[in-house]
Amino acid sequence: MNIAQLAPPFEAIPPVGYGGTERVVHTLTEELIRRGHNVTLFASGDSRTSARLIPTCEQALWRQEPPYGDFAPLLSVTVGKALRELDNFDVVHSHLDHQGFALTRQTSTPVVSTLHGRLDLPEHEPLYREFDDVPLVSISQAQRTPVAWANFVATVYHGIDLDRFTFNPVPQGYLAYLGRVSPEKGLDTAIRVARRAGRKLRVSARMPLPFRSDPGVRADWEYWENVVQPLLGSDVEIVGQLGGAEKDAFLRDASALLFPIRWPEPFGLVMVEAMACGTPVVGCRGQGIEEIVQSGTNGFLVEQCDVRGLTEVLSRLLRRPDLRQQIAVQAHRTVHQHLTIRKQAENLSRIYTECAP
Amino acid sequence: MNIAQLAPPFEAIPPVGYGGTERVVHTLTEELIRRGHNVTLFASGDSRTSARLIPTCEQALWRQEPPYGDFAPLLSVTVGKALRELDNFDVVHSHLDHQGFALTRQTSTPVVSTLHGRLDLPEHEPLYREFDDVPLVSISQAQRTPVAWANFVATVYHGIDLDRFTFNPVPQGYLAYLGRVSPEKGLDTAIRVARRAGRKLRVSARMPLPFRSDPGVRADWEYWENVVQPLLGSDVEIVGQLGGAEKDAFLRDASALLFPIRWPEPFGLVMVEAMACGTPVVGCRGQGIEEIVQSGTNGFLVEQCDVRGLTEVLSRLLRRPDLRQQIAVQAHRTVHQHLTIRKQAENLSRIYTECAP
Secondary structure, eight states: EEEEEOOEEEEEEESSSSOOOHHHHHHHHHHHTTTEEEEEEETTTOOOSSSEEESSSSSGGOOOOOSSSHHHHHHHHHHHHHHHGGOOOEEEEEOOOGGGHHHHSSOOSSSEEEEOOOOTTHHHHHHHTTTTOOOOEEEEEEGGGGGTTTTEEEEEEOOGGGGGGGGSOOOOOOOOEEEESSGOOOOOHHHHHHTTTTOOOOEEOOOOOTTSSSSHHHHHHIIIIIGGGGGOOTTEOOOOOOOOOHHHHHHTTEEEEEEEEOOOOOOHHHHHHHHHOOOOOOOOOOOOGGTOOBBTTTTTOOOOOOHHHHHHHHHHHHHOOHHHHHHHHHHHHHHHOOHHHHHHHHHHHHHHHHHOO | EEEEEEEETSSSSOOSSOOOHHHHHHHHHHHHHHTOOOOEEEEEOOOSSSEEESSSSSSSSSGOSOOOSSHHHHHHHHHHHHHGGGGGGGEEOOOOOGGGGGGGEEEEEEEEEEESSOOSSSTTHHHHHHHTTTTTTETTGGGGGHHHHTTTEEEOOOBOOOEEEEEEHHHHSOOOEEEEGGGGGGGHHHHHHHHHHHEEEEEEEOOOOOOSSHHHHHHHHHHIIIOOOGOOOTEEEEOOOOOHHHHHHHHTSSEEEEEEOOOOOOOOHHHHHHHHOOOEEEEOOOOGGGGGGTTTTTTTTETTTTTHHHHHHHHHHHOHOOOOOOOHHHHHHHHHHBBHHHHEEEHHHHHHHHOOO
């Protein structure tokens, strides 16, 4: 099939460091090409891809100097470039959220939208009421809950390329945290729990972006400065953003991945990457996670903000190598069976075919 | 002709108080209907119009409870509703900025966009490079300067309904300020200048909106609290937002309108409203203003931030009733000749016809 993938222009494909959506768009694009599809990728000009690349801006927007004050016009540019070529595709797969919906009513080319974010804000209700004819793909069943009546055609879990992660049953004793520095990701909880368990915490964190005029970014900086920094000590090592072989080593050598979220995380890609390495997840319940981790079987989940509960299950896991080994095998099996890029591409190909006329 | 007007959903049509774009969309819509056109208005559901109204949301977004965290999805909803009906119109006139551009490439219905804002930000360059086929209308020649190469088809000045403003050659002695509380509008300068001239300043101001998480709104509140409030005194009277007959009286009874902007104001509608009453504008140079006010003839302009210059011309004007009378007549004549809603509708009708197939 002739398939267009529309990526947000904020980060390159694949992302240099952190970037869940961009990581998924990259892996998916490469897999679709391996499967014989003809893929055109609309993404920032510094992207690296086997697909035909249509640059939607010179470079990832966060690198832009002088910085853009507003990114929305650049999303409109992505839509504009897609509009020029719509007729060349059998199907368009948009990762642009509502910005891509305008593509859907003027053409016979089907436009499928994967929703990567949370859906529980007041503005989502009128949005999905209006676009009740746009085929939507959720990334977990739980993600749908606030707008369960919307036009979802499937849930497709993100998949990873298993070749990039190494199963390792013998960890090095440290605990791992990987994610954005943001209150909802719970780095402060990870530090507290690791300290109570008496283990070193290694943190691969993406610091907040420089755009402090953005209220979300400012809240992230305040969280870093007022909550996280006072907690730092010699038992916390910040290792920066990791990709490729470094990320594989970071995840596979950890005794556990701490994932103490405190928001409705729609999916949680890093969790799957750790599980592929056989590294147990010790985290908090919340939306997508519970569809992947069965607590006690292939990882551990407690309620959000339950620091004592996290410490207890972590300590048990660390005391009992046999338990860790057992969880590691189950975690790897879960990924192998349900969460590979192969599986994701298969599921999406079926949806593309169903939507195409 | 069958004409669609697409209004931003943030404020109702017409606006309850302050709201330049919404005021213009209202006046234009009513005039087009008077001229025999068949007009459909896409706007918030609490709008009042002689056109066929297609509600794009229940009520103006700023009234929404609980408040929306992000207004962009509601602009997409406006676009979605327009997409459903595109084929019913001979021409679509969008006031949605770049959000409306997605309407333009997959349909034969022409979409004309009036740009209501500043165009000098870094993101405007890639935006107008991409949409080089979308017909753009500027609201002053000067507004175009930063992207003069973009696809402008005309400059159309905003027009006012002269029946709503009363010429009054005998003022009551106070000075008037009408506008948003925002650093770029220069209320602090207006207070300083009025005080030096020894006159009372009456202020019809729209306070900053409650959305303090927005960086622009927060800056406006900081400006109000740190810059304006300390300047207030018994010679400054805050009268709130005015509309209709109250606004007419407020403007026509003033000795002068102070308009000390310190940003590239693309047009400045209140200036035209004051001139219609014969109230001289004493303001600062900057983009659109200079195409309307010829300093010394139908008003007075000095450089931005020149408090002394403003005070001098204002004092001269206040000392010499003959000069004020002369300026008043010229100001009214300028509006009567060039800035009526009739003129604006004539110009736009010609553009609609040129663009329609």
